[in-house]
Amino acid sequence: MDLLTSAAFAACGASAGAAARLLLARMRRGARVPPPWCEAGVALLWGLTGLSWAAGGLPARWLPVLLGLGWLAVAGAAVDVLAHRLPDALTGPALPAVLLLLVPLGTAVLLRAVAGAAVLLVAHAAVHVLAPGALGAGDVKLAATLGAVLAAASWPAVLLGVLGAAMLTGLVAVVGLGCGRIGRGATVPHGPAMLAAGWLVVAGSGLALGPG
Numbered sequence: 001m002d003l004l005t006s007a008a009f010a011a012c013g014a015s016a017g018a019a020a021r022l023l024l025a026r027m028r029r030g031a032r033v034p035p036p037w038c039e040a041g042v043a044l045l046w047g048l049t050g051l052s053w054a055a056g057g058l059p060a061r062w063l064p065v066l067l068g069l070g071w072l073a074v075a076g077a078a079v080d081v082l083a084h085r086l087p088d089a090l091t092g093p094a095l096p097a098v099l100l101l102l103v104p105l106g107t108a109v110l111l112r113a114v115a116g117a118a119v120l121l122v123a124h125a126a127v128h129v130l131a132p133g134a135l136g137a138g139d140v141k142l143a144a145t146l147g148a149v150l151a152a153a154s155w156p157a158v159l160l161g162v163l164g165a166a167m168l169t170g171l172v173a174v175v176g177l178g179c180g181r182i183g184r185g186a187t188v189p190h191g192p193a194m195l196a197a198g199w200l201v202v203a204g205s206g207l208a209l210g211p212g
Contacts (some may be wrong), residue, residue: 002054009050010043013070017042020075027090031083038074045070045199052203062206064101069149069202073195076142080191086138094145102152109152116151116158117144123162139190146198153205164197165190 017039024030024038049066052058058066072094080086095117102113124143128135150161173188 002051005054006047006051010047013043013046014039016071017074020071024075024079027087029087031079033078038078041074042071058206061104066203068101069199073199076195077192080189084189086142086191091138091141098145098148113148113152117148120147133187135190142191142194146194149202150198153202157201157205161198161201165194168193168197
């Protein structure tokens, strides 16, 4: 039964991924993502989320949050890798959408999410001003969304998300330089690492909470 549930979530994720691919293609400053990358990515994340919930390890109230974050992670990473930008049409609605998904978790969680969004927004904006080459404006806007969902999980999750993103970007840079795929002085998109670390930390935090 757990595997059937996971398969159903994955099938829905493939459809959501297709919608993400079409949306990115039509979006101003978006990107044309060849199939089936978006479909496969969202299907994988949604399938894992469905399996965790069906197995009793993930609280049902966290399902919409993780599904929404999984969709954003794939769509945002795809456009950032291909076009080296995070369009406002994607990052702009992301924060209010995440806050809306967090409403069922209660007022205390929602207030913590708003505070987390503000903290990461200010921190990343400061880095952007001091070192524009390290973080783009799109990364700053994305940071607010990830700050909200990470803080909703817990304050330690915010720190883990930031550190995890930095480590992933650094790892990609080192491997890329070693393989000759990235030239010296070239910038590595930070958005994919932010999204990957954010999803992993929030998913892990949800599993740590147990069923409920």
